[in-house]
Every structure is written in structure tokens, then in C-alpha cells.
Amino acid sequence: MKALTLNQFGGPEQLQIQELAIPSTAPGEVLVRVHAAGVNPVDYKIRKGSVKLLSGKKFPRILGRDIAGVVEQAGKKSVYRAGDKVFAMLPFSGGGYAEFAKVKESHLCHIPEGLTMTEAAAVPLASLTALQAFKKEGGIQSGDRILVNGASGGVGSFAVQIARAMEAYVTGICSSRNTEFVQSLGANQVIDYTAEDFTRLEGRYNKIFDAVAKSSFRKCRKILTKGGVYISTIPNKGLLMYQALNFLRNKKAYPIMVKPSGGDLLVISDFIKNGLVRPCVQRSFPLEEGDKAHELIETERVRGKIVLQIIS
Numbered sequence: 001m002k003a004l005t006l007n008q009f010g011g012p013e014q015l016q017i018q019e020l021a022i023p024s025t026a027p028g029e030v031l032v033r034v035h036a037a038g039v040n041p042v043d044y045k046i047r048k049g050s051v052k053l054l055s056g057k058k059f060p061r062i063l064g065r066d067i068a069g070v071v072e073q074a075g076k077k078s079v080y081r082a083g084d085k086v087f088a089m090l091p092f093s094g095g096g097y098a099e100f101a102k103v104k105e106s107h108l109c110h111i112p113e114g115l116t117m118t119e120a121a122a123v124p125l126a127s128l129t130a131l132q133a134f135k136k137e138g139g140i141q142s143g144d145r146i147l148v149n150g151a152s153g154g155v156g157s158f159a160v161q162i163a164r165a166m167e168a169y170v171t172g173i174c175s176s177r178n179t180e181f182v183q184s185l186g187a188n189q190v191i192d193y194t195a196e197d198f199t200r201l202e203g204r205y206n207k208i209f210d211a212v213a214k215s216s217f218r219k220c221r222k223i224l225t226k227g228g229v230y231i232s233t234i235p236n237k238g239l240l241m242y243q244a245l246n247f248l249r250n251k252k253a254y255p256i257m258v259k260p261s262g263g264d265l266l267v268i269s270d271f272i273k274n275g276l277v278r279p280c281v282q283r284s285f286p287l288e289e290g291d292k293a294h295e296l297i298e299t300e301r302v303r304g305k306i307v308l309q310i311i312s
Contacts, residue, residue: 001019001020001021001022001098001099001100002017002018002019002098002099002287003017003018003019003020003062003097003098003099004016004017004018004062004063004064004097004098004287004288004290004308005017005018005020005060005061005062005097006046006047006059006060006061006062006063007059007060008059009047009048009049009052010047010048010049011047011048012044012047012290012291012292012294012295012298013291014047015047015063015097015290015291015294017287017288018060020060020062020098022099022100023095023100023101023102024102025073025102026102027075028075028104028105028106029102029103029104029105030071030073030074030075030078030080030086030102030103030104030105030108031071031072031073031074031100031101031102031103032067032069032070032071032072032086032088032100032101032102032103032108033069033070033071033072033099033100033311034067034068034069034096034098034099034100034101034310034311035068035069035070035117035121035309035310035311036067036068036069036117036118036120036121036284036307036308036309036310036311037064037066037067037068037096037097037098037121037287037307037308037310038064038065038066038067038096038121038122038123038124038125038126038154038305038306038307038308039064039066039290039293039294039297039305039306039307039308040065040066040125040126040154040297040305041154041297041300042065042125043063043064043065043094043294043297044294044297044298046061046063046094047063047294054092055092061093061094062094062095062096062097062098063094063096063097064090064094064095064096064097064098064308065089065090065091065092065094065096065124065125066087066088066089066090066096066121066122066123066124066125066126067087067088067090067096067101067103067121067124068085068086068087068111068117068118068120068121068123069085069086069087069101069117069310069311070082070083070084070085070086071083071084071086072100074105075105078105079105080105080108084110085110085111085117085120086103086108086109086110086111087108087109087111087120087121087123087124087265088103088107088108088109088124088260088262088265089107089124089125089128089258089260089261089265090103090107090260091107091260097287097290097308097310098310099310099311104260105262106260106261106262106263107260107261107262107265108262108265109262109265109266109269110269111269112269112272112273113273114272115272115279117311118281118284118307118309119278119279119281120279121307121308122154122279122280122281122304122305122307123158123265123268123272123279124260124265125154125258126154126155126157126158126305127158127162127265127268127277127279128258128259128260128261128264128265128268129155129158129211129233129256129258130155130156130158130159130162130163130209130211131158131162131264131267131268132256132258132259132261132264133159133209133231133233133254133256134146134159134162134163134166134207134209136207136229136231136252136254136256137207137227137229137252137254139166140163140166140167140168140206140207141168141206142166142167142168143167143168143169144166144168144169144206144207145168145169145171145203145204145205145206145225146163146168146169146170146171146205146206146207146208146209147170147171147172147173147198147205147207147208147209147223148160148163148170148171148172148173148187148209148211149173149193149198149208149209149210149211149212149214149215150173150174150210150211150212150214151172151173151174151178151182151185151187151190151211152172152174152175152178152181152182152303152304153211153212153300153302153303153304154302154304154305155211155212155233156172156174156209156211156212157181157182157185157280157303157304157305158268158277158279159209159211160172160182160185160186160187161185161186161271161276161277161278162268162271162277164185164186164187164188164276165271165274165276165277168206169188169189170186170187170188170189171187171188171189171190171191171198171201171203171205172185172187172189172190172191173190173191173193173198174190174191174192174193175192175193175194176192176194176195178303179192181280181303185280198223199215199219199220199222199223200223201223203223204223204224204225204228205223205224205225205228206224206225206227206228206229207228207229207230207231208220208223208224208228208229208230208231209231210230210231210232210233211233212233212300213232213233213234213236215232216232216238216239217230217232217238217239217242217253218238218242221251221253224251226250226251227250227251227252228251228252229251229252229253229254230251230252230253230254231253231254231255231256232253232254232255232256233255233256234255235255235257236255239253239254239255240255243255279304279305280303280304280305281304281305281306281307282302282303282304282305282306283296283306283307284306284307284308284309285306285307285308285309286308286309286312287308287309287310290308293306293308
């Protein structure tokens with residue numbers, strides 16, 4: 001099969017097309033012919049070697065944790081059949097930037113009708129990150145006030161929509177060029193971080209989701225309600241220290257370490273079917289231009305998601 005592989009840490013030029021064997025599946029796994037693969041910030045961090053403790057140093061490796069495609073092969077007792085359109089988030093080991101990927105059946109979900117493969121590939125990791133973050137400390141209740149920092153990005157754009165689908169009042173933080181985009185996602189209020197420091201707002205929030213990990217619990221806790229929760233996408237030492245002391249405080253701090261889940265993806269799928277959530281793809285690239293996709297994602301100025309097109 002054709003795959004975009006990484007053979008050593010470094011810049012986008014280290015991503016090279018290579019012919020590899022089609023992965024063999026074990027019991028409980030499904031072989032998927034991948035049509036499109038999402039590109040996420042964690043991909044370029046692995047490529048650069050910034051997260052070696054988590055990623056390891058084994059080469060060659062295939063990056064990519066978001067896939068959308070068609071079932072090629074499934075077990076006799078599987079609920080999936082050859083030809084089913086499916087999407088999934090893969091584990092940290094990746095494998096999405098290739099023509100085929102093996103996936104645990106428990107991580108799979110049927111693609112909602114009406115979504116293209118490109119749109120479906122934009123969904124899994126980012127939407128699951130937001131959904132699993134909002135499950136912290138009892139989830140979101142109708143009328144809760146939710147603040148999303150980085151509301152225009154891949155995770156943030158889903159977070160705004162998921163919180164609104166759960167009937168929360170949502171404040172989105174973004175730059176001025178993305179204000180209209182975040183409003184179109186359903187945010188009740190949008191604040192331009194270049195003009196106003198959101199950590200000095202007079203309002204109080206039940207949950208603050210720092211989807212870009214650009215702030216901190218220390219700065220945000222004064223705008224949390226009693227019993228409020230701050231959640232960040234990066235588990236730095238400071239945040240882990242605050243988390244360890246959660247039992248002493250009525251305001252909590254958590255990192256979110258997203259996990260593959262077909263069940264959670266089904267929740268997102270239902271939101272999509274009901275018109276409450278939609279994936280936003282800024283741009284797609286052919287697999288052979290994965291280096292260009294990485295150059296763009298590394299700017300950290302992407303609106304929504306970037307996708308690699310494997311079957312056009």
C-alpha cells in the first residue's frame with residue numbers, strides 16, 4: 001500500500017511516500033481502506049520529536065489519528081461489513097496517512113449520511129477531545145456558561161458546537177479575523193483576544209476549555225464559578241500539580257487526554273445527523289503533499305481542520 005511515512009524526526013520534508021505492506025488484523029479489528037485522513041497539531045509535534053516520551057523513536061512510522069473510509073475486511077461476528085462507510089480515531093501509534101489502516105471495532109462508527117469522506121475525516125480526534133473534556137465533573141447542564149479559548153481551531157470549533165448542542169451559553173475566544181466564523185458556529189458571545197484579555201471578564205463560567213493550551217488555570221480560576229472546571233489540551237507540569245490538589249479546591253483543573261471511542265463518536269454522529277454540529281475543513285491536500293499540510297498546520301492559524309485526500 002502507499003503510505004506517507006516518517007523515517008526520522010525533523011521538518012515536513014521528512015514525510016516521504018513509501019510502499020508498505022497492508023497491515024494484518026487481529027480478532028476484534030477491522031481493515032479499512034482509507035479515503036481521507038485528518039491532520040492534527042499532534043502530528044507535527046510527533047514529526048518534530050517534541051513528544052518523544054509519548055511517541056517513542058521507532059521508524060518508519062505512519063502518522064495520522066483521524067480516518068474516514070470503507071470497510072475492506074471484518075470478522076464474521078463483526079457488526080461491520082465490507083463496503084460500510086466508517087470513521088474512527090486511531091490510538092497514539094497512528095497509521096492514518098496510508099491507503100489502509102487497521103482499527104479496533106470498538107473505535108469505529110458509521111459515517112452519518114450527508115458527510116463526504118473529507119468532512120468525516122475532520123471529525124474524530126477534535127470532536128472527541130471536546131466531548132470528553134466536557135464530561136469532566138458531571139458534564140454540561142442546560143444553561144451552563146462555557147468559555148472556549150481557541151474557538152476557531154480544530155478542537156475549538158467542535159467545542160463551541162458541542163456545548164451549544166448541550167444547550168450551554170458559549171463564549172468563544174479567537175482573533176478578529178475569525179470572529180464571524182465563530183459566530184457562525186453558534187457562539188452566543190465572541191471575544192477578540194487581541195483586543196481584550198478574557199481572563200479579566202466580569203462574567204463567571206462553569207467550564208473553561210482551553211482548546212489551544214495558551215492560558216492557565218492560575219489565570220482563569222478567578223472567572224470560574226464555585227465548582228467550576230478548567231480543562232486544557234496539554235498536561236504540563238503546572239496543570240498536573242493543580243490537578244493533584246483538586247480535592248482541596250472547589251475549582252478544579254484537568255488536562256484532557258483524548259481516547260478513541262466508537263461510543264462517543266456515535267454521540268457526535270447523532271449531533272451531526274440532527275444538524276447541531278458540522279465539521280469545518282479549511283483545506284485538503286493530496287497525500288503526496290503531506291509536507292505542505294504540515295507546513296500549514298504548524299502555523300497554528302488553521303480555521304477548523306486540514307485533511308489529506310487519499311482517494312479523490
